[in-house]
Amino acid sequence: MAKSSRGDELIPLEAQRKRINKTTMREMFAEDPNRFQRFSASGAGILLDYSKNRIDEEVMDALFDLARAAGVEERRDQMCEGEHINITENRAVMHMALRYQGNQPVPVDGKDVMPDVRSVLKAIANYTDAVRSGQIRGHGGEQFTDIVNIGIGGSDLGPAMVTLALEPYTRADLRAHYVSNVDGAHIHDTLKRLDPKKTLFIVASKTFTTDETMTNAHSAREWIADTLGEEAVPNHFAAVSTNLEACAKFGIREDRIFGFWDWVGGRYSVWSAIGLPIALAVGYDNFEKFLQGADAMDRHFLTAPLEENLPVIMAVLGVWYRNAWGFSTHAVLPYDQRLSRFAAYLQQQDMESNGKSVTLAGKKAEWSTGPIVWGEPGTNGQHAFYQLIHQGTDVIPADFLIAAQPHEQLPPHHDKLVANVLAQSEALMLGKTKAEVVAELEAQGLDKHHIKALAPHKVFPGNRPSNTLFYKQLTPEVLGSLIALYEHKVFVQGVIWNVNSYDQWGVELGKQLAKALLPKVKGEASGEDHDSSTQGLLKYYLANKA
Numbered sequence: 001m002a003k004s005s006r007g008d009e010l011i012p013l014e015a016q017r018k019r020i021n022k023t024t025m026r027e028m029f030a031e032d033p034n035r036f037q038r039f040s041a042s043g044a045g046i047l048l049d050y051s052k053n054r055i056d057e058e059v060m061d062a063l064f065d066l067a068r069a070a071g072v073e074e075r076r077d078q079m080c081e082g083e084h085i086n087i088t089e090n091r092a093v094m095h096m097a098l099r100y101q102g103n104q105p106v107p108v109d110g111k112d113v114m115p116d117v118r119s120v121l122k123a124i125a126n127y128t129d130a131v132r133s134g135q136i137r138g139h140g141g142e143q144f145t146d147i148v149n150i151g152i153g154g155s156d157l158g159p160a161m162v163t164l165a166l167e168p169y170t171r172a173d174l175r176a177h178y179v180s181n182v183d184g185a186h187i188h189d190t191l192k193r194l195d196p197k198k199t200l201f202i203v204a205s206k207t208f209t210t211d212e213t214m215t216n217a218h219s220a221r222e223w224i225a226d227t228l229g230e231e232a233v234p235n236h237f238a239a240v241s242t243n244l245e246a247c248a249k250f251g252i253r254e255d256r257i258f259g260f261w262d263w264v265g266g267r268y269s270v271w272s273a274i275g276l277p278i279a280l281a282v283g284y285d286n287f288e289k290f291l292q293g294a295d296a297m298d299r300h301f302l303t304a305p306l307e308e309n310l311p312v313i314m315a316v317l318g319v320w321y322r323n324a325w326g327f328s329t330h331a332v333l334p335y336d337q338r339l340s341r342f343a344a345y346l347q348q349q350d351m352e353s354n355g356k357s358v359t360l361a362g363k364k365a366e367w368s369t370g371p372i373v374w375g376e377p378g379t380n381g382q383h384a385f386y387q388l389i390h391q392g393t394d395v396i397p398a399d400f401l402i403a404a405q406p407h408e409q410l411p412p413h414h415d416k417l418v419a420n421v422l423a424q425s426e427a428l429m430l431g432k433t434k435a436e437v438v439a440e441l442e443a444q445g446l447d448k449h450h451i452k453a454l455a456p457h458k459v460f461p462g463n464r465p466s467n468t469l470f471y472k473q474l475t476p477e478v479l480g481s482l483i484a485l486y487e488h489k490v491f492v493q494g495v496i497w498n499v500n501s502y503d504q505w506g507v508e509l510g511k512q513l514a515k516a517l518l519p520k521v522k523g524e525a526s527g528e529d530h531d532s533s534t535q536g537l538l539k540y541y542l543a544n545k546a
């Protein structure tokens with residue numbers, strides 16, 4: 001199959017859309033009492049109900065055919081075999097090795113990477129135990145109470161999201177904080193309440209050159225040196241990077257540098273030493289369970305037939321809505337407050353991976369690729385943006401996430417949470433017809449005139465798609481499995497869209513221009529070579545800066 005095009009293969013979806021558009025989901029549910037059984041699947045601790053989608057068996061068959069024709073299975077094998085599927089950076093894509101629980105060798109460029117992976121994990125386990133037990137302490141001998149991870153993008157979003165999600169597994173006397181933004185407010189407000197004697201910094205950067213991270217790291221270093229003395233620095237810093245030399249140059253002790261490898265993409269690195277703050281916050285045993293959960297999803301992804309494969313099902317549904325229906329955004333709505341940063345995490349995972357408009361062959365993609373991913377936890381979102389999801393002019397496919405068991409003993413809360421999440425997907429699917437609205441208003445005793453004026457505003461179009469992901473409890477295993485599920489979904493979509501999901505050239509131009517603008521912002525060079533807008537804004541800044 002020609003890998004340079006995808007447009008022709010997407011055409012059958014258009015015919016399917018026209019066909020199924022004649023029937024609403026409400027009708028399909030009424031006709032088929034087994035619709036849930038037919039369109040739900042489970043794997044690695046997660047139940048996926050995808051019955052509330054604009055699909056029938058013929059649509060799903062066409063979508064699975066598309067995935068097969070696009071070579072999803074072949075590319076999956078290539079990824080596992082360590083082929084350099086990240087062609088623009090000439091790198092293998094092996095984050096699955098980081099959580100692999102089996103005994104087989106995992107070769108990358110002819111070398112089994114598992115001994116190195118396990119040796120770093122062992123070092124993380126030892127260091128984590130030593131910090132948590134107080135064996136490793138601050139310069140003055142005090143036990144660490146606060147860990148500050150300094151990183152951005154993949155070196156921040158994953159650990160920050162996971163630490164929040166696993167709050168029930170954390171200790172009150174060891175808190176993790178995350179500083180990412182170059183905006184001085186971030187580090188300032190974080191350090192304001194911390195005691196340098198009891199604070200441990202982790203500088204996390206794959207490259208150890210990212211400007212935001214290095215700027216924050218130098219400010220943190222100064223804070224320690226100014227308050228505790230220069231000699232205290234080695235005892236208050238650890239680093240995670242593929243650039244071991246730069247870590248040593250920064251002044252980090254060799255035994256506190258945790259490495260990883262160029263075959264781990266930044267946004268796929270939470271499983272690597274980038275997960276160190278997670279291990280410190282929840283303990284190494286729980287970090288290990290998190291890896292095991294991800295591995296369980298990997299096994300499911302690698303072995304389940306496409307028709308029962310959770311990441312594949314979610315991926316093809318995404319393609320269905322993006323390419324056959326033209327829906328441009330996808331909402332992720334966890335009914336799980338501890339997943340409050342999950343959508344932000346997925347934004348990088350999905351949008352940095354598949355926000356591409358050039359094919360693997362370097363040609364313009366003639367079809368839509370990655371959607372805009374966004375979301376907030378329910379029920380908060382219900383009181384904010386759900387209005388648009390229910391009655392707005394755009395259709396927004398959504399994923400609802402919910403646990404069967406909460407961690408806390410507050411009985412009335414969880415049943416209400418579950419009632420709300422079920423109500424939302426039901427409301428989106430069913431909608432409310434004009435006849436139903438009129439009947440409701442008549443029952444309330446409104447007169448004909450009022451009913452006529454009010455009814456159009458109270459109609460819900462319905463037929464709005466969603467998936468529901470149910471899991472027993474948000475444990476480290478389930479969280480690992482959930483993240484891996486979305487990683488593989490993004491992979492499958494990248495294969496279908498024929499883009500490289502593992503590079504991120506789109507972040508470079510802004511970085512280059514910021515570098516060029518810095519001397520002008522500082523007033524050390526003229527900004528006359530810029531467009532009039534940039535010049536005008538520069539002038540305003542220079543006239544008003546502190």
Ligand code: F6P
Pocket residue numbers: 152153154155204205206207208209210213266267352504507
């Ligand atoms: O945003 C671009 C990016 O390269 C991400 O892919 C990466 O996660 C982030 O910057 C941070 O990079 P580093 O870990 O090298 O500091």
